[in-house]
Amino acid sequence: xxxxxxxxxxxxxxxxxxxxxxxxxxxxxxxxxxxxxxxxxxxxxxxxxxxxxxxxxxxxxxxxxxxxxxxxxxxxxxxxxxxxxxxxxxxxxxxxxxxxxxxxxxxxxxxxxxxxxxxxxxxxxxxxxxxxxxxxxxxxxxxxxxxxxxxxxxxxxxxxxxxxxxxxxxxxxxxxxxxxxxxxxxxxxxxxxxxxxxxxxxxxxxxxxxxxxxxxxxxxxxxxxxxxxxxxxxxxxxxxxxxxxxxxxxxxxxxxxxxxxxxxxxxxxxxxxxxxxxxxxx
Numbered sequence: 001x002x003x004x005x006x007x008x009x010x011x012x013x014x015x016x017x018x019x020x021x022x023x024x025x026x027x028x029x030x031x032x033x034x035x036x037x038x039x040x041x042x043x044x045x046x047x048x049x050x051x052x053x054x055x056x057x058x059x060x061x062x063x064x065x066x067x068x069x070x071x072x073x074x075x076x077x078x079x080x081x082x083x084x085x086x087x088x089x090x091x092x093x094x095x096x097x098x099x100x101x102x103x104x105x106x107x108x109x110x111x112x113x114x115x116x117x118x119x120x121x122x123x124x125x126x127x128x129x130x131x132x133x134x135x136x137x138x139x140x141x142x143x144x145x146x147x148x149x150x151x152x153x154x155x156x157x158x159x160x161x162x163x164x165x166x167x168x169x170x171x172x173x174x175x176x177x178x179x180x181x182x183x184x185x186x187x188x189x190x191x192x193x194x195x196x197x198x199x200x201x202x203x204x205x206x207x208x209x210x211x212x213x214x215x216x217x218x219x220x221x222x223x224x225x226x227x228x229x230x231x232x233x234x235x236x237x238x239x240x241x242x243x244x245x246x247x248x249x250x251x252x253x254x255x256x257x258x259x260x261x262x263x264x265x266x267x268x269x270x271x272x273x274x275x276x277x278x279x280x281x282x
Contacts, residue, residue: 022059023084023113025067027092027106029053036069036076062086069097069104077104080120088113108200116160123153125160127200134202136162137192143185150185150204152193164193164202171206172213180214182207 029035032053039048039055043065048057057067065084069077077097081090094107103120108127111117116125122141138154141161150164172182185191195205 023062023065023087024056024058024089025060025065025081025084025092026056026090027054027067027079027095030094030096030107036071038070040068040070042066042068060084069095075102078102078120079104082118082121084117085114088117090117092119115158122151123159123161129160130162130197130200130202132197133195134162134197135192135194137190138162140185140187140189140191142187147182150191150193152191152202162193162202163200164204164207166204166207170195170204173206173208174211174214175208176211178214180209182209182213184213185209 025041027039029050030053035050035053038050039057040046041048041057041060043063044057044060046057046059048055062084065081067079067081068075069079077095079092079095080103084090089110089112091110092104092106093110095104096107097104105120105122106124109117109119109124111124111126115129116123118124136152136154136156136159138152141151141153143150148166150162150166152162152164154160154162166182171179173179189210191210192208193202193204193206194208195203197203
């Protein structure tokens with residue numbers, strides 16, 4: 001006997017699985033021994049236990065959802081989902097708390113019922129949200145202390161923030177195509193990244209940076225007299241106004257994590273208009 005459609009729909013709504021049903025947020029921690037004891041969904045007033053290093057909070061309303069990670073009565077981490085869609089299922093995998101900010105970031109995010117969510121101010125999607133060849137302009141949100149990774153906010157609002165891996169094979173050039181040293185790049189700079197997307201990371205084959213980064217920094221860390229130089233030499237150009245002082249780099253220890261070991265750029269890509277591929281959207 002086939003189930004009555006009305007009863008089946010009612011059961012789906014009761015479990016929060018149907019259209020317009022309550023959203024579900026799941027999560028886990030890389031070290032179950034150091035995991036919090038419970039997770040409090042502040043807006044909903046729901047308290048979910050952490051068992052085996054994992055938790056699930058169901059029946060959440062659309063909109064902001066703030067999760068407090070609680071151990072011994074104290075909040076040891078916070079996850080703020082700014083735009084939880086109705087009926088969505090969000091899985092926050094391998095959550096780690098940044099000691100400096102108290103914010104907990106997932107190493108990976110799985111998502112059903114929506115393309116993007118904003119987690120602790122970062123635009124995040126599933127690992128396959130960006131696929132194929134990427135050619136995207138955007139704004140640098142943060143740069144790793146080692147200088148080998150960027151967090152980039154694409155100009156395209158349908159894309160998540162991009163975790164960009166830089167290697168010695170990455171071509172760093174100005175918009176005019178002049179190769180430069182990657183010195184002074186900081187949060188707020190507008191750049192363009194080109195390269196293949198793999199497992200949630202963009203392996204940068206080419207990075208187009210602001211012209212002011214064409215200033216070469218000497219071995220002592222002091223900037224030379226104000227003149228534009230490139231790696232190819234060619235002598236000093238006409239004097240130019242001094243470049244603004246580089247802003248301090250911002251760590252992305254939690255926002256850009258688990259970079260693939262041995263990642264390399266895929267050779268030299270072409271610039272926009274030079275035949276470079278366009279990224280695919282999943």
